[in-house]
Amino acid sequence: MVDRNEWERDRPVLTGSPRRPPPSFVEQANVTDPGIYDEFEENWPECWERAADLLSWDQSYETVLREEDAPFYQWFPDGKLNAAKNCVDRHLESGRKTHTAIRWEGKHGERQTYTYRDLYVAINEFAAALRALGVEEDDVVTIYLPMIPELPIAMLSCARIGAPHNVVFAGLSADALATRMDAADSEYLVTCDGYYRRGDAFNQKSKADNARLKLEQDVSTVVVDRLGDDLPHVLGDDECDYHELRETFAGELVDPVPRDAEDMLFVMYTSGTTGEPKGVVHTTGGYLAHATWTSHAVLDVKPEDTYWCAADIGWITGHSYIVYGPLALGTTTVMYEGTPDYPDRDRLWEIVDRNAVDIFYTAPTAIRAFMKWGSEYPAGYDLSSLRLLGTVGEPISPRPWNWYYEHIGNETCPVVDTWWQTETGAVTVSTLPGVSEMKPGAAGPSLPGMDVRVVDSSGTEVDPGDSGYLTIARPWPGMVRTLYDGDERFRAEYWDQFSDPESDDWHYFSGDAARIDEDGYITVLGRVDDVINVSGRRLSTTEVESAITGVAGVAEAAVVGRSSETNGTDVYAYVSTEGGYDDGTAVREAIIDNIETAIGPIARPTKVQFTPELPKTRSGKIMRRLLEDVANGEELGDTSALRNPEIIGEIQAELDEE
Numbered sequence: 001m002v003d004r005n006e007w008e009r010d011r012p013v014l015t016g017s018p019r020r021p022p023p024s025f026v027e028q029a030n031v032t033d034p035g036i037y038d039e040f041e042e043n044w045p046e047c048w049e050r051a052a053d054l055l056s057w058d059q060s061y062e063t064v065l066r067e068e069d070a071p072f073y074q075w076f077p078d079g080k081l082n083a084a085k086n087c088v089d090r091h092l093e094s095g096r097k098t099h100t101a102i103r104w105e106g107k108h109g110e111r112q113t114y115t116y117r118d119l120y121v122a123i124n125e126f127a128a129a130l131r132a133l134g135v136e137e138d139d140v141v142t143i144y145l146p147m148i149p150e151l152p153i154a155m156l157s158c159a160r161i162g163a164p165h166n167v168v169f170a171g172l173s174a175d176a177l178a179t180r181m182d183a184a185d186s187e188y189l190v191t192c193d194g195y196y197r198r199g200d201a202f203n204q205k206s207k208a209d210n211a212r213l214k215l216e217q218d219v220s221t222v223v224v225d226r227l228g229d230d231l232p233h234v235l236g237d238d239e240c241d242y243h244e245l246r247e248t249f250a251g252e253l254v255d256p257v258p259r260d261a262e263d264m265l266f267v268m269y270t271s272g273t274t275g276e277p278k279g280v281v282h283t284t285g286g287y288l289a290h291a292t293w294t295s296h297a298v299l300d301v302k303p304e305d306t307y308w309c310a311a312d313i314g315w316i317t318g319h320s321y322i323v324y325g326p327l328a329l330g331t332t333t334v335m336y337e338g339t340p341d342y343p344d345r346d347r348l349w350e351i352v353d354r355n356a357v358d359i360f361y362t363a364p365t366a367i368r369a370f371m372k373w374g375s376e377y378p379a380g381y382d383l384s385s386l387r388l389l390g391t392v393g394e395p396i397s398p399r400p401w402n403w404y405y406e407h408i409g410n411e412t413c414p415v416v417d418t419w420w421q422t423e424t425g426a427v428t429v430s431t432l433p434g435v436s437e438m439k440p441g442a443a444g445p446s447l448p449g450m451d452v453r454v455v456d457s458s459g460t461e462v463d464p465g466d467s468g469y470l471t472i473a474r475p476w477p478g479m480v481r482t483l484y485d486g487d488e489r490f491r492a493e494y495w496d497q498f499s500d501p502e503s504d505d506w507h508y509f510s511g512d513a514a515r516i517d518e519d520g521y522i523t524v525l526g527r528v529d530d531v532i533n534v535s536g537r538r539l540s541t542t543e544v545e546s547a548i549t550g551v552a553g554v555a556e557a558a559v560v561g562r563s564s565e566t567n568g569t570d571v572y573a574y575v576s577t578e579g580g581y582d583d584g585t586a587v588r589e590a591i592i593d594n595i596e597t598a599i600g601p602i603a604r605p606t607k608v609q610f611t612p613e614l615p616k617t618r619s620g621k622i623m624r625r626l627l628e629d630v631a632n633g634e635e636l637g638d639t640s641a642l643r644n645p646e647i648i649g650e651i652q653a654e655l656d657e658e
């Protein structure tokens with residue numbers, strides 16, 4: 001079992017006042033019938049045909065779900081399809097050749113537009129080039145590119161020839177790249193010379209070179225010239241220039257390879273709490289069906305929309321909701337290379353305004369930054385094209401939720417708080433924006449067809465109002481099929497905790513803690529490890545943080561435990577404030593008051609330390625582990641995953657001064 005300690009049972013749910021979906025939205029929504037929940041329930045698993053029907057199949061499936069070999073489930077196992085054909089070719093056939101597929105916004109204001117026809121040409125040529133380099137069906141191709149159009153082009157070219165891709169976030173180190181290529185036995189690499197981040201040019205190629213030196217296998221490498229002449233690159237023996245390859249194979253056509261639905265579409269490495277990163281394996285049919293269906297039902301994407309998910313394709317959110325889901329639906333997907341504050345803090349709103357973006361999907365960490373910068377930045381733009389807002393990646397507490405709803409959505413856009421994971425492939429918990437009431441601070445109920453449960457350590461469902469472990473009691477199409485490093489680890493990471501193999505009863509464990517209310521709405525409390533045990537009472541860091549960010553003037557908070565002789569562990573809070581607010585006594589007192597009211601004196605922090613920023617991973621998640629090391633005066637753990645490593649030094653320096 002995960003942990004024998006029970007979660008506390010008597011605390012109020014920290015959600016804001018519920019809101020109905022705006023009628024103007026409901027009128028046009030893709031899904032509006034509340035009966036969809038019952039319909040999916042009564043008709044499970046066949047209900048998932050609704051998702052599969054959004055795709056074009058080369059050979060239709062007869063079986064929806066094969067459960068014999070649980071937890072190695074198979075979805076639509078006898079069907080065949082090709083993901084690139086679904087995302088590109090079929091839109092040409094349906095008369096959408098000249099429709100914009102990708103609108104790219106470069107770091108320095110450059111713009112590129114790819115129609116579906118342009119994308120078709122690009123992926124055919126690059127697929128031909130990959131084949132010529134020796135890539136065969138089922139060979140893993142690693143892609144180490146920043147947010148440039150060649151990234152989705154490379155992914156779709158791989159998908160076209162049935163070669164699983166292994167995208168490694170461009171900001172990760174040479175070591176991280178080498179580990180992931182080694183683990184995936186990958187002999188092909190697509191990278192670039194360099195790229196721009198906040199105005200500076202980074203040498204990506206030298207990181208790729210260093211990674212290759214660490215690998216035993218020979219690696220044939222394609223290099224995209226992103227910088228022009230800024231960083232000259234000399235190509236070695238095993239290296240080709242992307243643009244030259246495109247010219248060599250200009251006009252070539254490559255038939256999309258029909259893949260079994262259960263064939264691997266890609267592997268995506270995600271860091272585990274311990275040990276090597278986990279190589280999450282996703283398949284062609286189930287993953288694509290789930291990503292496409294949720295783009296339709298949760299994000300309300302329509303072909304005529306301009307849709308923008310402001311994530312990086314190097315993470316699962318970008319795979320499912322910049323590339324596969326939106327392109328399968330034939331919409332225009334915006335791809336942004338830069339950061340939200342370059343050249344200024346209004347950059348995103350300028351892009352929304354100029355492109356008349358309909359749907360905007362981002363992460364709480366970004367929303368908290370917008371709130372911190374102030375509403376004057378979005379206020380200078382016309383955001384009235386927006387119809388729906390989404391958030392993903394971390395819990396969002398009611399205050400930033402409401403800020404997003406008011407200042408970006410003008411109270412006319414539903415906000416979907418979507419809970420999911422690299423392993424779930426696509427959205428798992430969320431409201432349906434045209435159907436359900438929204439409760440700021442709670443993601444929502446299980447999506448139709450999903451069975452997400454909050455259970456205690458014995459696996460029994462907790463009562464409404466209580467918290468426990470977030471599990472999933474039934475398989476779903478987008479689920480991780482196994483880990484690239486082996487079936488054993490797959491079972492150990494996700495299934496052993498709450499399943500009973502003897503009675504063939506399988507429950508997936510997410511690693512998250514959550515609370516459920518009387519309407520089945522789930523408030524995710526963070527990773528199970530993000531728990532502080534104060535005098536034997538288990539406090540969720542997210543919950544304490546939510547009480548802190550509820551205070552006017554507070555932008556972000558991170559809470560960790562500090563060893564204490566009296567209580568075992570004390571609560572230690574790091575806080576950053578919004579522009580215009582002083583880091584002073586008044587805010588500190590309000591924070592302590594709010595925590596005592598929302599949770600109780602037990603959660604009162606022994607220290608509130610103000611800091612201009614919190615340390616974040618490159619995917620925007622707060623790194624509590626490091627803050628815990630600082631609070632406890634311990635040697636710092638690995639900081640290589642940090643986006644802003646300098647901030648840790650600043651926090652330490654301030655502590656030393658005291």
Ligand code: 6R9
Nearest residue numbers: 392393394395417418419420421422524527
């Ligand atoms: C899609 C993605 C997964 C972890 C997950 C949870 C956290 C994601 C959330 C959320 C609260 C939400 N998470 N969405 N927590 N509310 N709406 O982020 O995948 O990078 O694998 O992270 O992110 O802790 O377990 P991934």
